[in-house]
Amino acid sequence: MNDLLWIIPAAPLAGFTALALAGRRLPHAAAATVGVGSVGVSAILSFLIGGLFLLYPPQDHAVIQSLWTWMNVAGFAPAVAFRLDLLSLLMILVITGVGFLIHLYSAEYMRGDEAFSRFFAYMNLFVSMMLILVLADNLALLYLGWEGVGLCSYLLIGFWSDDPANGAAARKAFIVTRVGDTAMAIGLFLLFTQLGTLDIQTMMQRATQQWPAGSGLAVAAAALLLIGALGKSAQLPLQTWLPDAMAGPTPVSALIHAATMVTAGVYLIARTNVLFTLAPVVQSLVAIIGSATLLLAGCSALVQTDIKRVLAYSTISQIGYMFLALGIGAWQAAMFHFMTHAFFKALLFLGAGAVIISLHHEQNMLKMGGLRRQLPVTFWTFLIGACSLSALPFVTAGYYSKDMILHEAWTSGPAGLLPWMAGVAGAFLTGLYCFRMVFIVWFGEAKTGATRAPGWAIHIPLVLLAILSIAGGFIKIPAMLGQVGSDGSVGPVGSEWIFQITALGFPLLGIGLAYTLYMRPRRLAQTRLQRPILDGIRRWWFVGWGFDWLYDRLFVMPFLRIARANRDDAADLIYQGIARLNLALHRALRATQSGQVRWYAAGIALGAAIILGIVVVT
Amino acid sequence: MTGIPPEHAILLAAILFLLGLTGVLVRRNVIFILMSIEVMINAAGLAFIVAGAAWGQPDGQVMFIFILSMAAAEVSVGLALVLRMYHCFKTLDADAASKMRG
Numbered sequence: 001m002n003d004l005l006w007i008i009p010a011a012p013l014a015g016f017t018a019l020a021l022a023g024r025r026l027p028h029a030a031a032a033t034v035g036v037g038s039v040g041v042s043a044i045l046s047f048l049i050g051g052l053f054l055l056y057p058p059q060d061h062a063v064i065q066s067l068w069t070w071m072n073v074a075g076f077a078p079a080v081a082f083r084l085d086l087l088s089l090l091m092i093l094v095i096t097g098v099g100f101l102i103h104l105y106s107a108e109y110m111r112g113d114e115a116f117s118r119f120f121a122y123m124n125l126f127v128s129m130m131l132i133l134v135l136a137d138n139l140a141l142l143y144l145g146w147e148g149v150g151l152c153s154y155l156l157i158g159f160w161s162d163d164p165a166n167g168a169a170a171r172k173a174f175i176v177t178r179v180g181d182t183a184m185a186i187g188l189f190l191l192f193t194q195l196g197t198l199d200i201q202t203m204m205q206r207a208t209q210q211w212p213a214g215s216g217l218a219v220a221a222a223a224l225l226l227i228g229a230l231g232k233s234a235q236l237p238l239q240t241w242l243p244d245a246m247a248g249p250t251p252v253s254a255l256i257h258a259a260t261m262v263t264a265g266v267y268l269i270a271r272t273n274v275l276f277t278l279a280p281v282v283q284s285l286v287a288i289i290g291s292a293t294l295l296l297a298g299c300s301a302l303v304q305t306d307i308k309r310v311l312a313y314s315t316i317s318q319i320g321y322m323f324l325a326l327g328i329g330a331w332q333a334a335m336f337h338f339m340t341h342a343f344f345k346a347l348l349f350l351g352a353g354a355v356i357i358s359l360h361h362e363q364n365m366l367k368m369g370g371l372r373r374q375l376p377v378t379f380w381t382f383l384i385g386a387c388s389l390s391a392l393p394f395v396t397a398g399y400y401s402k403d404m405i406l407h408e409a410w411t412s413g414p415a416g417l418l419p420w421m422a423g424v425a426g427a428f429l430t431g432l433y434c435f436r437m438v439f440i441v442w443f444g445e446a447k448t449g450a451t452r453a454p455g456w457a458i459h460i461p462l463v464l465l466a467i468l469s470i471a472g473g474f475i476k477i478p479a480m481l482g483q484v485g486s487d488g489s490v491g492p493v494g495s496e497w498i499f500q501i502t503a504l505g506f507p508l509l510g511i512g513l514a515y516t517l518y519m520r521p522r523r524l525a526q527t528r529l530q531r532p533i534l535d536g537i538r539r540w541w542f543v544g545w546g547f548d549w550l551y552d553r554l555f556v557m558p559f560l561r562i563a564r565a566n567r568d569d570a571a572d573l574i575y576q577g578i579a580r581l582n583l584a585l586h587r588a589l590r591a592t593q594s595g596q597v598r599w600y601a602a603g604i605a606l607g608a609a610i611i612l613g614i615v616v617v618t
Numbered sequence: 619m620t621g622i623p624p625e626h627a628i629l630l631a632a633i634l635f636l637l638g639l640t641g642v643l644v645r646r647n648v649i650f651i652l653m654s655i656e657v658m659i660n661a662a663g664l665a666f667i668v669a670g671a672a673w674g675q676p677d678g679q680v681m682f683i684f685i686l687s688m689a690a691a692e693v694s695v696g697l698a699l700v701l702r703m704y705h706c707f708k709t710l711d712a713d714a715a716s717k718m719r720g
Contacts (some may be wrong), residue, residue, distance in 0.1 A: 595719030597712050598651075601642050 001252060002058075004045060005065045005082050008092060011041040015124040023117030035120025037105045039127050043096035061085055064137060076199050078140035090335055091134035096344045098259045099127045101461035105350050106251040108457035110355060117315070119159060124254070126152035127129040130260050141190050142268075146184070146232070148179050149261045156256060157248040163531035176241040181232015184268075187224030187250045187405040190217070204274040205575050213278050222279035226270060226286060228263030235317050236293040237311035240547045241318055243300075246308040246381040250353030253308060258315050258344025258349050266322045266338055272332050277329070280334045284415065287327020291422035294320030298429030302436065303541045306363045310437050313522055314346055314389065318424060321405055321545035330408035340371060340472045344388035344398055347465035351382035354454045354462070355441065362448065365437060370446030377443050377459050381466040386438045388469040391507045397473030402427060403503055410499045420510040424506050439518040627668040634661035648703060655697045662698045663674045 015038025023031055051065070066081040084092075089457045110119050126149060130488060133145025158170030192198055194217055211218040229235075234242035245257050256262070268278060269286065276283045294317045301313035318341050325334035356363055357421060372379040388398035406427075409420035540546060592603070638661060641654025649650050663685045670678015699708070 409623060531663075595716035597715070598643055605639055605643070 002049060002052075002063045005049060005063065005084055006134070007027065007046050008042045008049070008096065009082075009128050009135060009138040010044070011038045012124040012128035012131070013164050015040060016121050018130060019117050019121035019124065023121055026117055028111065028116050030058030031117035031120055035117075035124055036100070036103045036107055038124055039096060039100045042092075042127070042131065046092045046096040047082070050093055050599065053084065053089055063402060066137070070140065075196070076192065076198075078138045078142060081137035082135040082137065083137040083200075084196070086366075087267075087270060087335065088134045090339060091138070091307050092131060094339055095127065095130050095134065096258050098346050098465070099130075100113070101464055102251050102255045102259070102346060102350065103127075104446070105353070105458055105461040106249075108455050109251055109353055110249065113564060114527060119156075119249070122155050123252075126156070126256060126261070130264075133264060136200075138200060139191065142200075142271075142382045143185070143188060144327070146228075146264065146268075147181065149256070150174065150181065150232070150235060150479070153177075153245070153256050153261055156252040157245050159248055159252065160543050163247075164245040166266075169241075169244040170460055173241040173245045176238055177231040179240055180228045183224045183231075184228025187221055189375065190221050190224065195222070199348070200271060204272070207275055211278055212281060215278070218275060218278040218353065219281055222275045223271075223285075225268060227280055229268045230289065231265075232268075233262050233265030233323070233451070235297065235319060235323055236289050239293060239297065239316050240551060242310045243544060244308050246306070246312050250308065250349060250356060253312070254346045257312065258345040262315060262319060263322065263338050263342070266319065266326065266334055269323075269326045270335060273326075273331055283327055283329070285327070286323050286413075287419045289421045290320045290323030290325075290327055292320075293317070294324065295422055295429070296390070296424040296428050298433065300428065300541045300544050301433040302539045305366050305542075307355070307365045307368070307437065307441065308363055309413065310365070310433060311345065311348055313353060313431065314430070315341075317343065317430065318379065318389070321423065321426065324423060325405040325408060328402050328412045328416050328419055329565065330405060330412075333401070333408050334402040336404055340401040341399040342470070342473050343465055344385045344396075344469040347381060347385035347462065347469055348389060350458070350462055350465065351378050351385060353547050354378045354458050355382075358454065359448055360555040366369070367438045367447055368441045369444040369448075372442040375454070378454065381462040382442070383438060384466040384469055386434045390434040390511060391427055393504045393507070394472060394510075397471070399507075400473030407499065424502050425463065427503070428510040429504040431507040432514045435514035436518050437516060443519060624668050624672040630666060630667065631661045631665040633666065634658075637661075644709050646713055648700050648705060648712050651712060652693065652700065654687060655696075656693070659692075 015034050019026070019031060026034070040228060062083055062085040064083050066082060068080050070078045070080050084106065086337050103120070106119065106123065111114055113119060119358070129148030129152060131145075132418050133142055136142035137147060137598055153172050154174040157173050158167045160166050188198065191203060195203050195210065197203050207218065218330075228239075231238045240259060248257070276286065297313045297316035297320060301317060302311050304310045304313060306316055318337070322334045322341070325331075325337060353374065355368065355371060355378065358371075358378075359368065362368070384396075388396035391399040391402040393399050402423075406420060406423050409416035409423055455601045543549065592599075635658050636655075638654045640656030641657065642651050645654060647650050661679040663682045666685070668678070668683040670676065670681075703715060704710060
């Protein structure tokens with residue numbers, strides 16, 4: 001069975017090839033069958049292989065399937081090899097499972113779109129690249145997947161290219177993540193030159209042997225990989241692209257910009273965790289960045305009016321939690337939160353998408369309201385997703401994963417105190433912005449009527465993801481799945497009850513505040529919060545703490561100024577000089593071509609005289 | 619046939635040649651240009667004769683016969699061209715035919 005591992009990424013790739021070559025001629029139904037079916041094959045295979053893997057654990061808890069040597073140049077010989085272990089198993093289960101549900105949903109969501117088959121071609125390519133990324137046995141192959149998903153993200157954000165704003169958002173996403181990707185590529189060069197291999201397991205072994213903890217090279221390598229992860233996972237300071245990435249179709253936001261691709265950075269750090277353990281400075285930096293990001297993004301999510309932007313900022317914030325967990329060494333907690341987040345955030349995005357198409361592509365929450373009677377299935381599933389996101393105690397998956405992160409932070413001594421405080425404050429913010437969204441969209445008086453009721457292809461993914469958002473926490477698989485390293489269990493701490501009360505209380509507090517502000521008297525939010533200072537803060541948070549403005553001033557405008565100053569390219573001067581010289585020579589020679597016979601005769605006579613002179617003299 | 623030193627005869631040929639060349643360069647009328655060319659050709663012929671006489675060899679006279687026949691051919695072609703030119707431009711001014719200017 002394990003020999004079939006290669007089919008998991010190959011099936012969506014085949015789907016992409018078929019759709020890319022024949023997509024235009026296929027009817028929509030056939031394109032949907034190919035697109036959804038190929039991911040379905042991967043999903044079924046993943047579950048079969050995963051089940052066997054868990055029932056009969058192989059030696060070393062890893063299966064490696066080596067297909068062929070990619071290239072062999074002067075000792076650099078990365079293989080196209082897939083490695084299945086507990087970490088990549090968790091990833092492929094989530095990618096293919098959630099990916100399949102989102103593909104099914106897209107079949108209805110994108111119905112009637114002109115470029116229907118192109119959409120599924122891109123989506124299939126994305127799934128394939130993402131699977132290559134997580135299954136890759138060496139960092140070169142991982143980088144192939146890493147760039148592949150970046151390309152698909154670009155293509156899908158700008159999918160509706162009629163609107164120039166979508167193209168701009170796509171370019172922004174591509175360029176900002178490129179900053180991180182470049183750093184990561186340099187990191188790979190450094191690792192290869194120092195350790196002589198890109199094979200992850202060998203590399204980690206050599207790193208522990210060659211580099212003492214905290215050595216400069218280990219810090220540099222870990223920092224470069226971290227920058228790559230920051231770009232891909234939209235963390236501070238490279239977070240600005242994700243809110244704009246919402247220009248893409250909603251299933252894209254659910255699959256790429258919530259469930260899978262943006263967590264690639266988390267995966268990368270978990271995968272190379274040995275490096276980060278060797279560089280404690282960088283690891284604590286991961287925790288700090290995660291804490292800062294989750295708070296900043298949480299505040300921005302509070303004041304957004306576009307339903308998808310709320311979810312985008314929420315995604316940044318939740319990935320901040322994962323980085324926080326990675327930073328304090330809680331690898332399993334990070335992967336557990338990745339899993340539950342994939343469930344409930346995909347659910348929320350798909351629910352938002354159902355609302356958006358029911359209202360003819362209306363995304364402004366303030367124009368929604370009282371939709372719970374019109375779209376009951378969507379409402380209940382969305383509510384479950386929101387509860388899971390805001391970590392409603394005991395019943396939701398989000399509670400267990402967030403609780404695990406906070407618990408790890410609480411028990412990891414003084415270093416974990418600040419991250420813990422940020423996490424608790426973030427939990428409060430999450431409850432607040434999440435239920436602000438719920439109350440505004442689903443409760444209150446109806447403002448617009450839903451015109452188009454979603455069909456079964458939308459309802460089935462919603463219901464299944466809702467079930468997973470609840471049950472994903474009960475299985476408590478992190479103990480077994482997503483295992484990335486040794487983990488010393490920590491005994492109960494005396495002040496355990498303080499921790500429990502805060503962990504339980506803060507999300508509820510946030511939800512309660514959301515209720516008083518946005519539910520009770522509807523005017524409270526509109527009158528009390530209208531003071532100038534508050535309004536200024538609101539606007540500041542609305543634009544994402546002004547990072548776009550700052551980057552515009554710091555990078556974009558100076559660059560444009562330089563480009564403008566250098567409009568007549570300095571390097572071109574040489575070539576223009578050659579052209580000018582030739583032109584001048586041409587003009588001079590043209591003057592001799594006077595067309596008058598007598599001048600020619602004079603020329604001939606002069607030439608003859610000169611030649612004769614030369615002959616005589618010499 | 620003694621008495622004329624070859625230097626003098628060569629000098630005469632050179633003077634004739636330069637006169638002809640000056641005529642070619644200075645004259646604008648095509649007929650006169652042709653006549654000046656004849657003068658130059660004959661100057662060259664004279665130089666051959668003188669050289670042949672100086673060395674006592676017949677080659678100089680043979681060359682002169684060649685030059686003479688070539689000059690006849692040249693004149694016939696040249697006059698034909700002059701006729702065509704007059705037909706096209708209604709003038710014999712050589713500078714008028716300057717359409718080939720670059």
